[in-house]
Amino acid sequence: MSELPKTFDPAEIEKRWYQHWESEGLFRPERPNAEPWTLVNPPPNVTGSLHIGHALDNTLQDILVRHARLQGKDARWVVGTDHAGIATQMVVERQLNEKQQKRTDFTREEFVAKVWEWKEESGGAITGQLRRLGCSMDWANERFTMDEGFTKAVLKVFVDLYNQGLLYRDKRLVNWDPGLGTAISDLEVETVEVKGSFWRFRYPLADGSGHIEVATTRPETMLADMAVAVHPEDDRYTALVGKQIKLPITGRLIPIVADEHADPELGSGAVKITPGHDFNDFEVGKRAGFKPGEMLNMLDANAAVTQTADGLIPDEYLGLDRFDARKLVVQRLKELGCLIPHVVKDKEGNETEHDAEPRTIQTPFGDRSNVVIEPWLTDQWYVDAETLAKPAIEAVRSGAINMVPKSWEKTFFHWMDNIQPWCVSRQLWWGHRIPAWYAEDGSVYVAESEAEAQQQAGEGVALQRDEDVLDTWFSSALWPFATMGWPDPGEWEKRYPNSVLISGFDILFFWDARMMMQGLHFLKEVPFKTLYLHGLVRAADGSKMSKSKGNTVDPLGLIDQYGADALRFFMAAMESQGRDIKMDERRVEGYRNFATKLWNAARFCQSNGIGASSSIEPPVADLAVNRWIIAETVACVQAMDLAFADLRFDGAANAIYQFVWSRFCDWYLELIKPVLQGGATNPVGAEPVEAPASDDALRQAQGERIDLGNVSGTFSGDEMREAAGAQGEIAETRAVAGWVLDQILVMLHPFMPFITEELWAKTGTRDYDLIVAKWPMADARALDPDAAREIDWLIELVSEIRAARTEVNVPPGARLPLHVADASALTLARLERQGAALARLARVDVTGGDAPTGGALQVVVDEATYALPIGDVVDLEAERTRLSKAIAAAEKERDSLSKRLENPAFVEKAKPEAVEKARADFADKAAEAERLTAALQRLG
CATH class of the missing domain: 1.10.287 (Helix Hairpins)
Incomplete structure (x- = not known):
């Protein structure tokens, strides 16, 4: 045991202990015969830095893995980073731009080499930040989605899916980011409200018999219109269905088709259809009989106007940016008399005409490029997600995957039941290059290597490899098993399925569902038994955090100020099964104060000779206060066990918080002070013990519990009995207090690993570190109803007296007589046993006789009434x-x-x-x- 400093310094403790844990291999101790328990981290981008969402996600994971380790399980937290195709390529390209260079100045191989160089020098900063948070990950086996073994798994999955007819090349609409020049996923699209316009036009019928009115927020797309849709039950247009329209500007003849997509209640009820540039129009076009290969594309990869297949776009539009083309289209349609003005009346009834009606439009932007996303018709690789989704749906429906909270199941089923083909190709240089090779005749050969593809094609057939790479979600979908060696024999064979997955609900469909699909398809088993979905960390006012709003919070700054333990405890205490968390720095500060309170309690114990316990079992106790705190400790273990079983992080955190702060620090340590300071025998409720008949018998009876060798002088039998009794109570109380403090450190360790490990080391000589200690047993035999009722009675009485004194401004130091009326024999006996504690904690003296009339506080606890005359101390x-x-x-x-x-x-x-x-x-x-x-x- 070494003396604890007066001041709790998180920074020094955190750095020292984390280095010790990692260097000693304590994040994954050797437990070959123990039950495997596995958790994989959602791999952060290799370009990333720790944000408050990461702090929540990884804190919850670390709590579970530390808890499993304390339970004696062979706990492994798989760690790694994602190659983050778009983000990483952007970082390296920005560095090149600073040197007046660009990606295309290099060959593909040269650029990829530069990315690897960046990764080795600067990538993965977030892994150091996760260490600062205290994450006990298996760093010795850290993975990367582009490492050799992982790449092998990715190639196998692609080839197998292709050979099984579940992966194919198709022409469809994608979210195209003109700034990055690649397709992106829905997750990478941010919808923003933008002030825009709503134009109305007349499209003339080809036979000259009239026109049909359409409206749009994107008039430039009329250069690729292929139809006008009306609702099949809209009587206004029944006679027009099947007729043709001659488009202004291009002169293209397009049909009027009947489709339920057209809403008779909106605008004119007629909708222009541009299937090559709108997701809804794409589906309408297919229903109208247009094949994707026939759909017109009027934009290039930079979102500039390009000629359509029919060659009908006039030259003056070619090469224009889409928004410049918009202005020109409106101008030309106005000149042709096709623009229907928007008429506005003022208060006086005067009318003014405007080209368009102002509208607020939900506009998609690329989250990295901040460029408006364009639905774009292009050839991409797709996975048959509908087929792969069916086993995943059944796994959740049957309970093979336990989704927590259950409220997310309805959303999951809706999305999975309506799942669309998954676009897995990206137009980048950094990433897993698609293993497909093309011959000049258009034949495609898919294989894990070029040699295998050449063998399929035959000698002498020239092959060109696909330029695209795979979506990073494709590779990360293999994370639960590819990280552990699949498809080769390896650790995955005993660790799959994983025990649990912790994930934000925002990636339920982009990562969690895809792991389900790939895991069930390739390993015929769910990837994890439980899926826990947590909410978002929001600003204090409940708004979503964003850099543009300036309301983000740096978790590293909070760690610098309050310590990692305080931030971790805040995250756990606020996490309530999927509900969003409002950031509250005052509560983080409050949990730092909680850590300080525990530190000071440990110092109090140390100064009073209380040290490490020698047993996991509770000590034998006679004093009611010691039997009570043992029972309270067991009750806390029970509450935490139930909370962990139900994944109630808030429940577990609040159980240990209340026990430490209230029961142990505020009450138990106060109640035992008279014992530790050598107060009167039986001050806190020992059961009466018959004294031995002689001094020799007394010494023999007490010899195992106390050492009387330091007692000098001559004592009478009664004095010896009193001294021995006091020493016995001190020894018992020290043993119990030390045992309780040890249980606290173990139970609190998953939440606050640093301070608990430090106190564990400083409060006694240990055979092992706390991180690999044993989780307490919730032994119901230790529960003691009688002791619990007596001490709870004492606490209630003291609390009521204290509150009454405070309410009427009784001076804190004033001692008051306490008169008792209507007390039962049980209460009188308790007052006898607890008199010393009551006197000390409530500053009262139990007095016989009736209470004086008037000027007395009245407190009722159970059947008894307690009167405290205050006329002498209060006006x-x-x-x-x-x-x-x-x-x-x-x-x-x-x-x-x-x-x-x-x-x-x-x-x-x-x-x-x-x-x-x-x-x-x-x-x-x-x-x-x-x-x-x-x-x-x-x-x-």
Whole structure:
């Protein structure tokens, strides 16, 4: 045991202990015969840095893996990073731009070599930041989605899916990012409200008999219109279905088709259809009989106008940016008399015409390029997600995968039941290059190597490899098994399926569902038994965090200020099965104070000779206070076990918090101070023990518990018995307190690993580090109802007396007589046993006789009434006046708030946070008025 410093310094402790754990291999101790328990981390981008969402996600994972390790399981937390195709390529290209270079100045191989060079020098900074958070990951086996073994798995999956007819090349619409020049996933698209315009045009019928009116927010796409759709039950257009329209500007003849996509209630009820540039129009076009290969594409990869297959776009539009083309199309249609003006009336009834109606438009942007995304018709590689989704749906429906919380299942089923083909190709240089080779005649050969593809094609057939790479979600979908050696024999054989997956709900479909699909398809088993979906960390006002709003929070800054333990505990205590977390720095500070309180409690124990326990089993205890705290410890273990079983991080965190702060620090340590300071025998409720008949018998009976060798002088038998009894109580209390502190350190370790490991090391000589200690047993035999009832009674009585004294401003140092009326024999016996503790904690002296009439506080606990005369220490009249004024003020505010909340105009129109605050204030003022009224009544 070494003395604890007065000040708790998280920074010094965190760095020292993490280096020790990692260097000693304690994140994955050798346990060959133990139950395997496996967790894989959602691989962060190799370009990433720790943000508050990472802090939440990884804190929850670390809590589970540390808990499993303490349970004696062969716990492994698989760690690695994702190659992040788009993000990484952007980083390296920006570095080249700073040197006035660009990617195309190099061959593909040269550029990829530069990316690998960047990765080795600068990539993976987030792994160091995860260490600062305390993540006990298996760093010795860190993986990367582009490493050799992982790449082998990716190639096998691609080739196998292709050979099974589940992966194919097709022409479809994709989210095209003109800034990056690649297709991107839905996850990489951010929809933003943008002020735009809504134009209406007349499209003339080809036979000259009239026109049909259409409206659009994207008039430039009319250069590739292929139809106009009307609802089949819209009587206005029944006679027009099948007729043709001659488009202005291009002169293209297009049909009027019947399709339920057209809503008769919106605009004119007629919708222009551009299947090559709109996802809804693509489906309408297919229903109208257009094959994807026939659909017109009017934009190039940079979103500039290019000639369509029919060659009908006039030269003046070619090469224009899409937004410049928009202006020119509107101008030309206006000149042709096809533009229908938007008429606005002012208050006086005067009319003015405008080219378009102002509209707020939901516009998709690339999350990295900040460029408007274009639905673009192009050839890409697709996975038959509908087929792969069916086993995953059944796994969740049957309970083979336990989704927590269950509320996400409905969303999961809706998305999976309506899943679309998965576009897995990206137009990048960095990533897993698609293993497909093309011959000049258009034949495609898919193989794991070029040699195999050449063998398929035959000698002498020239082959050209596909230029594209795979979507990073394709490779990360293999994470639960490819990280552990699949498809070769390896650790995956005993660790698949994984025990649990922790994930943000925002990647349920992009990562979690795809792991289900690939795992079930290739290994015929679910990838994880439980899927826990947590919410988002939001700003204090509940809004979503974003750099543009300036409301993001740097977790590393919070760690610098308050320590990793405090931030981790905040995350756990606030995580309530999928609900979003509001960032509250004051609560992080509060959990730093909690750590300090534990530190000071350990210092108190150390200064009073309380050290490490020698047994996992609780010590034998006679004193009621010790039997009580043992039972409270076991109850805390039980509560935490239930919370962990249900993945209630908040429940587990709050159970240990309340136990440490209230039961152990505030009450137990206070209750045992008289014992440790050598107070009177039986001050906190030992059961009566018959004394031995002789001094020799007394010494023999106590010899195993205390050492009397330091007692000098001559003592009588009674004095010897009293000294021996006090020493026995001290020894028992030290043993119990040391045992309880040890259990606290173990239970708190998953949440606060650094301070608990430090206290574990400093409070005694240990055979092992806390990180590999043993989780406490919830032994119901240690529960002691009698001791619990007695100490709970004492705590309630002390609390009531303290509250009553505070309410009427009794000076803190004043000692008061305590008169008891109507007490049962049980209560009188308790008062006898707990008199010393009650006197010390409540600053009262139990007094016989009736209480004086008037000027006394009245406290009722169970059947007994306790009176505390205060006339000698408080000006009763002045106190009654003060309380009456305070009651009136509280009632006035309470009633004012009540009227406001009863007003429907306030409740319906005020901001939700204002209504919530008013309700909280009302509850506070109502409680304050009730409490003060009770205090006034106590004065009589």
